[in-house]
Amino acid sequence: MALITLLLSGCVGTKQFKEGKYVLYKQKTVAPKSVNKEDLRQQLVQKKNRRLFGLPIFYYAAIYNQGLRNYDSAKYEAKKREIEKKYEAKIEKHVGKQRKINRLTTRRDNKLAKQDNILRNGNMFMRWGEPLVYFDSTQTALSVQNIDSYLISKGWFNASSGYTVRYFQKRAYVSYVSKPGTPYKIDSVYYSIKDPRIDSLVSNREDKILAKNQQYDQAKLVQERNSIETLLKNNGHFSFSKQYIRYEVDTTMGNHKVAVKMSIPLPPGETAHPYYVIDSVIFTTDASIQNSLNRKRITFPYEGVTYRYFDRQYSKKVLNRRIFVKPGLLYSKESTISTQRELANMDIFQFVNISYDTTGGKFITNIFTSPLSKYQFSSETGLSVTSYGLPGPFISASVKKRNIFKRLGVLNIDGHVGIEGVAAASNPENLYTIEAGANVGVTFPQFFLPFSDETKLRLGLFDPKTQIRIGGTYTKRPEFERTILNGTNSYSWKTNTNKQFRFNLFDINLIRTPFISDDYQKRLDELDSLGNNLKNSFDDALVTSFSLTYIYNNNYYGLGHVGRYFSASIEPGGIFNDLWTSTKFVNRDSLQLYTFVRLQADYRQVTPKGRKGTLAFKAKAGIAIPFGDEDVLPYEKYFFGGGSTSVRAWKPRRLGPGSYNHIDESGEVSYQYEQQGEVLLETSIEYRQKIIGFLQGAAFLDAGNVWTLREETARPGAQFKFDKFIRQIALGGGFGLRFDFSFLLIRLDAALKLVDPARPLGSRFILENGFNSPPYDDKSRTEPFVIHFAIGYPF
Template sequence: MRGSLGLLYNRAKIGLLLLLFGISGCNTLKKVEDEELLLTKNSIFVDEEKVTDSEIKGLIGQKPNSSVLGYPLRLNLYNLAKENPDSSFNDWLHRKEKREKRLNNFLSAKQVNRLRESFLVKGSSEFLKRIGEPPAVIDTAKTNKSVKRLEAYYNTKGYFNSAATYEIVEGKREKRAELHYKVNLSKPYIVDSIQKNIASPELDSIYKLSAKKSYVREGEQFDLEKFTLERERLTSLFRNSGVYNFQESSINYDILRDTTLDANDQLLDIQLNIKKFRSSSNGVDTTTNYRVARIKKINIYADYDIYGAADSLQVLEYDNYNIYYSNKLRYKPKALTDAIFFTKDSIYRDLDRLRTYRQITNLNTFKYPNIDFIPDSTQTELVSNIYLAAKPKYSLNMNFDITHSNIQQVGTAFSTSVITRNVFGGAETLNVSARGSIGLLSDASLSNETFTSEIGGDINITFPRIWFPFKTEKVIPYYMLPQTRLLAGTNFQRNIGLDKQSLNSVLSYNWSPTNLHKNNFELLNVEFVRNVNPDNFYNVYRNTFSNLDDIADQFKGDSQYDDYFEVDDNGDQFLDIPNGANTFADDVLNGSIPVTSEEYDEVNSIEERRVRLTENNLIFASNFSHTKNSKSDINDLDFYQYRIKVESAGGMLALVANVVPYNKNDSGQNLVFGVPFSQYVKTEFDYIRHWRVGESQVIAFRSFAGIAIPYGNSNSIPFVRSYFAGGSNDNRAWNAYELGPGKTMNVNDFNEANLKLAFNLEYRFPLVGDLKGALFADAGNIWNVFDNENNPDAIFSGIDSLADIALGNGFGLRYDFTYFVFRLDLGFKTFNPGKVGSDRWFDGYNFKNSTFNIGINYPF
């Protein structure tokens, strides 16, 4: 069996090599006929100046073949496909018949046809054609269409006399050519005057109030896009000023020009026309003046059933709203009316209607609502009917996911949650969840075990409003979709560090001032972290133990120090864990064991780290984060995003210390429930920018800066709030926790600090189908600053420390499974600050010393 697998493996390698040689040796011009030319480049020149605008370049219909770093991969894959796979099959069949006369005895005609359609014969060629790309042969018909598009585009910009041509420029290499498009603009036309013809008096009055905001202005160049924007602006203006039934089709423009004037006269007179409202009834078209309408009555159907009868419902009048329901009203009236943004006797506004849709959806209690406006005969009064269909009271969600984190390479996670809606009658949502996961550690040195495990659960309740003792509607109105979240949860991790159990509770508020901006304010974020196995410190942090054991080597064999050591099966002595190692460190620090000053400092650093990482943490924090994302939709490949976060911990507890005396530990720290509370301030800035540089090609950039400064009751940052470098979402040339701090070189098993800078640049491009590639460069590091670290190599001392920024680069593959992206990255250490001199650059820059990372979804 093993031999068969080895043979299969060798054949696979040979096949892969043959495929690579086939692709690399493939003739790019294989399917370009003698009289044809392969298009290699498009260039656009406007008045002899080259155009780089992506919008204008997008007007060109025929484009060169796509490439990866200049290599036409998809074209060459297409060229590998046979033109007539059936003929190849028939040739094979003919040879087979000659060798074996009795072929037809065991192959029927039906089987032969099936074989002909098989992947190996015909399907392989079809597959190559599907994932490949036919040669972009210059087509003059398509080129002429592109010329017409260029002329039409510049006509919309006021260049009515523009003329476009093209030129085929053959290259030095055979059967290849570029297309040069040339546009002569001539003089642009200018808007000389604007007249208006508005049929409805009320529209005329509204227009006058905002005429200065018009996109179409006298003295400016004619631009059809501005006319389109002005139509949209006026439509929005009228529909938000009471004209609920205004139609954009009622707006048009006339261009007035005296043709008897000089042909060189480039001035245009524009007339804005806004017609009357047009309706059709019984095949008869009628026109009436547009009127401003007010909302006379608002009906809310809280138990809407399309099969029910409205006259069988009960009604409750509340704050000028009529709430219809059956049997018993399940919702607090205020919870319903607060989601409605138009009131009785107010003028109609489209903005209020859209905000109502958003807020009702934000309640997470109803399905998407239906809102009707019924006018009276005068078109000046409206009755609004709001139909609400409830979602199920309870729902059960179960998920099984592939997970990835900074600790584990890959894992599986199972989670389940029970959602209860409208818990207290105010559209509150209660979510009770449980989760568990198991994963493969990203670095074997992180634990004695290979796998990690985690189990936890949360109770989360969400209020669709700001839950606060004081009214906040004026500061955070309901159209900002405010929410209050109360969470309590616990989590237990095994085989990660010392095994940790955490208890946390959160009181947070979030709201969205606009579609682009989001705010989150965690008034209380309380977390208690308990190390379950503190005596296991030296078993987990093997590098730290090795450093301590090396210092103890000089005392091995001396009988007076035997209590520190244990003997393994080979007769070698090691510090006993935990008692021997802990006692040895204590005796060194209290002067009972003579060591050099350097050794004393090393032991002191080790002991400080052990105490810090084995003590339990109580974090009592508040934080605020603001996020802006300019991405318009999932297909937007050109956008930016930033996040600013500020956090403070322990401040309130420190203030209470002036009133309530705390117990203190030996280090003088105040204790709450026997645990020293953390005190620090922390701030972060994260910026992401994506540029679309071609068809499905993106350059992605990310920068991150974060610092956490301990003070008062703390001289260091809790491990769970500190920074690390390396891993699949950071500098991919290093494993997680392996890089830094500063120019130290992996001195600890978990290297972390309280200052971090990170910069990432990635070029993403399509390869074949859903398989994509990437080239990346990652830079950054972590440092200690304003804490108890005394190693100068780990401390950020100013601008000079920026010379210790590590650099890694590499390449990766991504496969898009629609719901998530599976990612493989291979990173190489380009500049390693932990080394000295010229060894910092490109030392170990090979596949053997590269770092392999598995990730889920894009890192930024």
């Protein structure tokens, strides 16, 4: 109710506007297509008031006004004096007790800082909201100056801009009109570099940013300056600064042409810019450890690196593969950063610092690290969230041991027990699943493959890791119990900070299903009699596969930039079944074997919209192709639609396949059973906006479905066909709330079906008759809204 009250109070009427003032209601920029309109909008000094989901109400101004009505600066000043007086008396009582005085002083300062924040920025509602923005001609004139300055920086040296204002019902509508004229282009680029070595480096580089016939752009001059500085710092010029790089732009050539001259003078009193070759590398592996026993650190030279430590702990061969600054090499900022990053990625050191010493005519690299604790224990209790169910309680614990065998490996032992809110496959009202598991894994910062030492040294740049992991999982659902013993051997590496690869050399799963309920067995038998061999997925089985996964992530989410994520994987299964079943540990006759290929791709993008909004998009596709006589997949390899991170208008795993519908005794479409498929297409779009404080709102549309690769008698309409699949796309939409507590985001979504492919053609758009037909009429037993409670964003 409090939220509804706030929403209803969001309309600030014109009667509340200041007399003689006009609220800045709309601003638009008018310019030719060659000008970036978004860049022009960034030059505007005044920003109009935000609106909730674009609605024509001043919601945030209403919140601010609510806070302003209860704001009294004199009250907060008096509160400050009261706090100071109170703590002054407390401190006087504890004279001579410094620790107690320090605690009281800290507590006093925190409370005073809170009052100062209110005096500076207003109370909570004032900080959550914003004051009404009134049209200000002075600010508008500054905006015009900013626009002209921007256009000039982009090469429109004769640009001219102005503005017009239209007043209507105490609102101001401002239009900024720009006439940029003809842009100036670069006729030639000249270099005047006094240092021959630098001249050679700059002249011979391939990634030149400035070019002839390019439109003049001041930002490109800045990029060129930064690029040259980076080039020189990667070629020995440790002390070089971009302040040495200067530009002169000649605009007097005529014909809208400019000449750009770049110069790099010599340092005062010098004949050249100094560059440095590394004389020695000193690596102190335990820099934070204090020498309490008057011991001296051991000094041990190894392949160009001098190691210093109190106790020998680490493999120098492995560490050397992560060090890219070596004696005899030119100083390189890039190599320095790579060394720091790769040493930090090992999960062995608490910090990694690299500094350079130029005293005494030498150029010495000093690497300082401090070890993390050898043993680390953690435990956690909370709610587990899956993509296909409701949160449930869990408890987990893990033990980590670092630097096993003194080869910088990390041993992990972890276990968990939890209850998840996963709907039963035969009864969606039965919402519990118990799952327990334990794993033992070891990760080494190198590849255990027959590569040469030189190759392994080069691979050190890519954060190589080898992981061996074994574990087991026990799952108890109302319709079956399942145990899985798993073993994997994987290799991962990164080509840069955004791109990662993972290769699973083998992934072995021994699956047993000791219990299937009578009702679910009956359902499986019914499907089997109609040609659907899902029943075979519950036989005791051996599932073997290897896989390759590629991940791209620009890590810009929430940083005011467009964030992108993409992953793609290919997983062939059962190729080496004969190899595994030839061992004495596996009885081929008692196990179901699978042969398949599974491919999947997932793309996500988050785009900032305005000051407090974001537009999120997801597209996902997958196909799993079974081979062999059984023509069936392991149950875990199927695709499912519906759920909190899928098409949210359907309950978990209840969407599809295709246009198949299961009609219950009442004649309605039933979503009682899980529906697996071998083809997945899915997309979502969601607009998110901050409402107030930690509360965000969202509006979303989800579309997608799953299909089978072959026609099934048991599920007519399930097969994927190119001429039909578009009409079988399910569509759902809804609204949601996100409670963002920084360390935790709780999500509540309410979704309704808009297009249901399980219904006959011509009646799939459910809202065609409003809320007077199933699943929304009073007689229907289907819930009109599907509610999802989850942790974290859906994508």
